[in-house]
Amino acid sequence: MPGAAVAREAVGYRPLLFSIAYGMTGSVGDAEDIVQDAFLALTRAERAGTAITDLKAYLATAVTRLGINHLRSARVRRETYVGDWLPEPVVVSADRPGPAEYAELADSLSMAFLVLLEALSPTERAVFLLREAFGYGYPDVARAVGKSEANCRQILARARKRVGPARQPADRPPSAARRAAGDALARRFFQAAAGGDMDALLDMLAPDVVFHGDGGGRARAIGRAVSGLRGVAQLLVGGFRRTGRLGIALRPATVNGRPGAVLCDERGRVAGVLALDIADGAIRAVLSVSNPDKLGHLGAVSDVALLPER
Incomplete structure (x- = not known):
């Protein structure tokens, strides 16, 4: 050939x-x-x-x-x-x-x-x-x-x-109906987190929900995964309050084929990405990437949430 x-x-x-x-x-x-x-x-x-x-x-x-x-x-x-x-x-x-x-x-x-x-x-x-x-x-x-x-x-x-x-049905590419339901759940979730509505969050999170945060030692992030309904809900409410004070806005997006959002500062620069893992009508994992080394392929990266240089 x-x-x-x-x-x-x-x-x-x-x-x-x-x-x-x-x-x-x-x-x-x-x-x-x-x-x-x-x-x-x-x-x-x-x-x-x-x-x-x-x-x-x-x-x-x-x-x-x-x-x-x-x-x-x-x-x-x-x-x-x-x-x-x-x-x-x-x-x-x-x-x-x-x-x-x-x-x-x-x-x-x-x-x-x-x-x-x-x-x-x-x-x-x-x-x-x-x-x-x-x-x-x-x-x-x-x-x-x-x-x-x-x-x-x-x-x-x-x-x-x-x-x-291995590869439970919820891990496979979602059907159109499941994708629409997941998108609707994600919208309610982000609204509740931004508004500090703890009761609404508790209704949407799976009992064994886990939160993963990756700052790579360069941006604000939790040191280790947090699991459990109330612990994750409190973490989310506090985190959204903090991003609000920093002038960071949320833009819904598809992250690795699942519902999520891009966090952007007032200049439109990327400060982080959130991805949701949804199964059986509940959010079983929230994954947050704020390490600037992992955001550069998405555009200009914000410095508002970075840790001071040591």
């Missing part, structure tokens, strides 16, 4: 490749770099005369293995990370549509689901993602991670135990 034709076909796979890379790394920038590295590897292989019979499989394998290598080197950095580590949010809204690959990703990987994957080793994460999130067959999974099919089945079984019940 001529080089130009290969290049055109390869570009068509970019959304899928970005989704795999992002699912592996939880980073928009790292995912983009990994996809670019896979394309460079394809170019080198072509120049070397390598016969590629299945371009999609070749690129998916390259991205998966690059993702595994990235995670192995990133483990040390994450062990010393200040506070909770959350993925970089992928935001889609009317005024922030993002590149085409964001649209495909939006129905694949919620923020809450990616948090669960942090319990897995790099290879477990790759097998779990390819099989559970992207529906790859065992032969394709085995080729991508360089293991036997039997070994991949064992790895997946082990990963399912470590993550918990």
Whole structure:
């Protein structure tokens, strides 16, 4: 196949490749770099005369293995990370549509689901993602991670135990009706939190709700996850009071395919992102990213909520 034709076909796979890379790394920038590295590897292989019979499989394998290598080197950095580590949010809204690959990703990987994957080793994460999130067959999974099919089945079984019940229906891309109900619940939730309506919040939160905050030691955020109805509700009311005093406004958005919001200062700069995980008509997790290093891909980043430099 001529080089130009290969290049055109390869570009068509970019959304899928970005989704795999992002699912592996939880980073928009790292995912983009990994996809670019896979394309460079394809170019080198072509120049070397390598016969590629299945371009999609070749690129998916390259991205998966690059993702595994990235995670192995990133483990040390994450062990010393200040506070909770959350993925970089992928935001889609009317005024922030993002590149085409964001649209495909939006129905694949919620923020809450990616948090669960942090319990897995790099290879477990790759097998779990390819099989559970992207529906790859065992032969394709085995080729991508360089293991036997039997070994991949064992790895997946082990990963399912470590993550918990794999891909419950609430974790899957929501139907149109469920998405509309979730959006309506999110609107009521944000109104109640902003208005300090504790009773309304308690009615909307799941009994085992958890709040995760990621400031990376650079922005205001809780040091560790908070769980339980009243504790999370009080945290939300206090947090929204504080953002109001700072002049930060909330703009509804879709975050990793689920209801959420972007927090912006008076100059329109991004101060944070909130993502909601909704199941059975209740909010079971609230995830807040305020680390400025994880917001730059969304536009200009605000300094109003940053901690003083040490």
